[in-house]
Amino acid sequence: MTDTTTALEPLVARLTETAPGLRVETGPGSTGTYAYDASNYRVPPRAVVFPRSADDVVAVVRACREAGVPVTARGGGTSMAGNAVGPGVVLDFSRYMNRILDIDPVARTARVEAGVILDALRGATALHGLTFGPDPSSHSRCTLGGMIGNDACGNRSVRHGRTSTHIEALEIVTADGVRAVADGKGLRAADPNDTDAVRRVARLTADIRGLIDANLAPIRTELGRVPRQVSGYQLHHLLPEHGFDMARALVGTEGSCAVVTAATVRLVATAQASTLLTLGYDDVVDAAEDVPEILRWKPTAVEGMDEAIVATMRARRGPDSVTGLPEGRAWLYVELDGDDQTAVDARAAELLDVLKAQGRTTGGRVVRSPAERRSLWRVREDGAGLAARLVDGGESWPGWEDAAVAPEELAAYLRDFRKLLASHGLTGVLYGHFGAGCVHVRIDFDLATDAGRAATRRFLGEAAALVVSHGGSLSGEHGDGRARGELLEVMYSHRMIRTFAAFKEIFDPEGLLNPGVVVAPARLDADLALHTPSEVLPVESLFSFPHDEDGFAGAVRRCVGVGRCRSDAGGVMCPSYRATGEETDSTRGRARLLQEMVRGDLVQDGWRSTEVRDALDLCLSCKACSSDCPVGVDMATYKAEFLHQHYKGRIRPRSHYSLGWLPLTSSLAGFAARPVNALLRGPVGKLLARLGGVTTKRRIPAFASRRALRRALRGARTGEPAKALLFVDSFTRAFRPEVAGAASRVLADAGIPCTAEDGLCCGLTWVSTGQLSTARRVMARTVAHLDDGDDRPIIVAEPSCAAALKRDVPELLGTEAARRVAARVHTFTGALTDLAAPDWAPPELPDNVVLQTHCHEYATFKGSHPRDLLGRLGVEKVDEAEGCCGLAGNFGFEEQHYDTSMAVADLALKPRLDGIDAVGGAGRTVVVADGFSCATQIDHLAGDRGIRALHLAELLDPTADQPGGTP
Structure with missing residues (x-):
């Protein structure tokens, strides 16, 4: 660590001199977070830099060239092939270089910086009836720069193709710090008055033309053969018949030839009408057999997935999270569009009849409800995460998740591919862009042992040979990265491989731009991220983590980097990231740093780590990630466990005492509520707040007297036999006892008369402040009281306390009694939804x-x-x-x-x-x-x-x- 820091000092000093104000992070809290993307790989950078302009990028590239430090450009960090991690300086474009610079609705173009999120662009262009055609499933957090890096496609590539099809021009910085523009006619200096840049660009152009002229035959015969042939460099765009299109040639180079700072992209008109057809099949091969017929109907999308993804979605988010699918064990989504909704629906119904007549479908339906269609698309878009951690707790990994063949070859390829899986004793979860012949699959590789890694190498070699035998490509949209670069020699001739190397050398003679991908690739089993707990972290957690085989270590390993927590809209996760925009404040950033803590390499002080403590500081413990995250990361629980271990035997922050022990202090305050409230409203209250680490910018809620709850419940008694228990939590008892009375009356009115249970606590405040030993004692007392042979529902008016009883109590106590109590818990909404009398009607409600x-x-x-x-x-x-x-x-x-x-x-x-x-x-x-x-x-x-x-x-x-x- 010391040597690395010392070696970085001249680089940081140079950047401070040439780019004043440039943000440079070198500590483990940042380098550990940026050591990962969404792939199997971990490559800690030496520094992370957050440029605000192209001039900043020039300064960084020049300084890194002087120091001999590699540079890796990064957008949303959602690469599944290891394209967005590197050993030198990582440039995060998403933080500041995320501006939409211009939209021209007449020319149907937009000029954007590399860090612009796709959904932000689509939201802005929608005002003009336009959109950007390619739409990866990560559209809510992937950047245009990242899409350009790996030539991303997405669900609607059947209609719109790849990102390269929609690129008008790229603004780049070369490896020696020259700003240039690549477009359909070639390469030019960004500033025509910069004579040095003009000479450098002219030399680059001449060298590239010479390379292409010397290799016309292999470029024409080996590249551009199938729609999704993303592997390697797309040098066929530089052929004379294609007009020397340098912009499209640089798309898909994964940042290994130049750093893209901005792009001018072409836009397409938004469809006036569209509909979704869902088709069920017994098997994904049967589904693939129908693809050629479906393509004759000119759909916008033909997406496939198998039963494992649907089962996981229903298990994680409830049985109603997936509706509208016909019976089957595999499904296709077929989207059709047009100018008239009635005509589009009629076409979908006609196609359904044709496919039913062919006899492979188990069912199908036209989904007309927009809400239902959004729900179904979310299942498909979360496929990568849902497939990573399935219902049975099994883990699966990318690595061979992106192969593509011609669509008419898909069924034959899938048939042979499943035989290959079986011969290796592997299981794969299949989904993908079936209409484009691109198959995503996550496989249960054993990446934790030497034998498992050796077996993975053998499988990947045979898989590469298999897809090539079907005329396909190793990569269909994710790029080669570290996962497939080593296998390019299986797909291309030695001459083609040498041509790729020569192309990179012209742009990057010193090999500093994103080394280890495409050209001179790293071994595909090098730098794997999967880890086992280190000796510096005795992982003896208080939470049981029952759904994770390796306890806390397995739980934090749930994060595979898909980055849904970096979305700005949709769902609830992750509020702190949405407020700050910082990777370290995202669920993913925190999980990655916890993984580093378990590993014990960059973060070397285990539970005492200040870097982890600081990363967790702005986590609101909202628990939304446990639901919204496709792999079910539960950062609130991880934070509670960490705080418990971190402060064990040490003085805690003041608020842990003042707020963590609130159930006890509020109970005492109830004996003298009036004088206590009067005291807290004055100067003494502000003094006490400061002493307790509590903000003085909020009013402290008034405590209710102990008599208030008795008064509130007195009028709610009905005399009927109680069918349920109303759990009066600490917050309701101390601050709003009137809610308990109202809840009791409503439940009785709904046919669920209750008896109130007062004086118990779920332990939530001790959990959220990481005082787990106290929480367990409080919970154990509550469970002992409630688990008395009574099986009546337990209804809790306060949702947070209901959630603690439902989930935290059984996971912290780990007893059958706790699980029995948890099974009886309902929120107030849940009780009215599931238990109310069928004929119950509430009073008149507002509009x-x-x-x-x-x-x-x-x-x-x-x-x-x-x-x-x-x-x-x-x-x-x-x-x-x-x-x-x-x-x-x-x-x-x-x-x-x-x-x-x-x-x-x-x-x-x-x-x-x-x-x-x-x-x-x-x-x-x-x-x-x-x-x-x-x-x-x-x-x-x-x-x-x-x-x-x-x-x-x-x-x-x-x-x-x-x-x-x-x-």
Whole structure:
């Protein structure tokens, strides 16, 4: 570590001199995070740099050339082939160089910086009825620079082809720091007045023309043979008959020839109408057999997947997460488009009839509902993550996830490929772009042992020979990277391999740009990331991690880098990343650093690591990742475990005591609520807050007296036999006992009379602050009381406490009693959804509801959503603030987290609250938030305007006067 740091000092000093203000990170907290992408590989960089302009890139490339340090360009870091990791300096374009510079709707072009996220571009061009054609499944977080690097395609490549088809011009920096522009006519200096750059570009052009002229025959016969032939360099674009298109030739070079800083891309018109046809099959080979017929109908997409992905989605996100699929064990999605919806639907129905007549389908249907279509596409788009960790806990890996053949050859290739898997005793999860002949597969390789790695090498060699025998390509869109570069000699002649090497040498004679890929590739089994716990980390966790074979180490290994946590929209994960935009604040960044901690290489002090502590600091413990992450990373649990181990035997942060022990202190405060509240509202309250590490920018919620709960429940008694237990949690008891009374009345009205259970605690605050030993004691007492032979449902009004009882209690205690209690737990929404009498009708409800669903309820109770319940009960419009409220239990009350808490609130909740005034007299709008944290944040944001959040129980209370949320 010391030698590396010393060697970096001249480089960092040079960058400080030539690019003032350039952000350069060299510590383990950054280099450990950027050592990974979405592949099997781990290559720690020496530094991570965040350029803000092309001039910054020039400065970095020149400084690295002087120092002999390699440079790797990186976008969203979602490469599955190891294209986005490197041993020198990693340039992260996604952080700052992410501007859309120009959109020309007449010319149908856009000029964008390399770090622009695809969905951001598509959102901007949609205003003009245009879009960017290629659409990888990672569209919510992949960058245009990354797509250019590996010539990405996506689901609709049947219609739109590869990224290279849509590139007008590339703005690049060469290996010696010259800015140039590559377009359809060749290469030119970006500044025609820079005579040195003009001479350098002219020399490059002449050398490349000479190389192409000397190798016309192999280029014409070996390249561009199938639609998805991405492997190698696409030198056929430089042939005389193709006009020396340097822009398209550089697409797919994986940053190994030049650094792309910006691009001018072509746009396509958005379809006026489209529909989705889902087809079921007994087998993926049967599905592939139907592809040639489907292609005759000119679809926009033909996507395939097998049963393992669907089963995993349903297990992780609930049985209703996948609807609309016909019976079968494999499926095709076929999308058709046109100018008229009726005509498109009719074509889809006609195609369905044709395919049924051919006899291979087990069923099919036209999916007309836009919501259902979005849900189905999400299953396909999450395929890489869902296939990584399946229902049975088995792990699978990329490495041979991207082969492509001609579509008419697909069925034969799949038939032979499955025989090859069987002969090696391997299992593969299949999905992919069947209409383009491109198959993605994750395989249960053993990458942890020498024998397993040797077996993997043998399989990959035979797989390469197999796809070549079918006229195909090793890579169909992910690029060769570190996974397939070594196998290019199986696919191409020695002369072609030498031509690739010569092309790179012309651009990068010193081999500093993304070394180890395509040319002079690293061994495909070098630098593998899979690890076993090191001696510096005795992994004896308190959480049981029952779904992970290797306990904590296996749990953090769930992250395979697909990066869905880096999305800016959709789902709830990851609020801190959405607020800061920093990789280290994403679920993926934290998981990768935890993997480094387990490995014990860069992060060498195990549980005491300050780098890991700092990376976890802004995690809100919202648990959304446990649901939204395709592989089920649960960062809230990992954080709780880490904090427990990190502070074991040491003084903790002050807020861990003041907020972590809140159930106890609030219970004591209830004996003298009035004087305590008066004290806390004055100067003494602010002093106590500062002493406890609590922000003074929020009002401390008023404590309720112990008599308040008894009064609230007194009027809720019905005299009927109780069918359920109402668990009165610490937050409800201490701060809003009226919710317990309302919940009891509503449940009785719905045919679920309850008896209240008071004085128990789920242990949540001790879990979120990492005080797990105390949490276990509290939980054990609660479980002992509840597990008394009673099998009645346990209904919890506070969603976070319900989630703790449902998941944290059994995973922390690990007992049968805890699991029995957890199985009985329902949220208030869940009880009304699953247990209410069929003829129950609530009182009249408002027309409009602004809803803030608690993150823990969203993550843990997937089958019962407040939005769906409100819709079924007759609310016409539910405007849900999809995302975390930002308060998140203790997080938003902690002094150092207040600003982040408010930034998270600004993402979804605050705009909804600000919009309430605009509704005015259009209809009464009520704000509903079952979570105490959510309601407290809403009061903080809008309480001065008279807006108060109601618990759903208060909204449905048959004895209430229907209080509204608007002023």
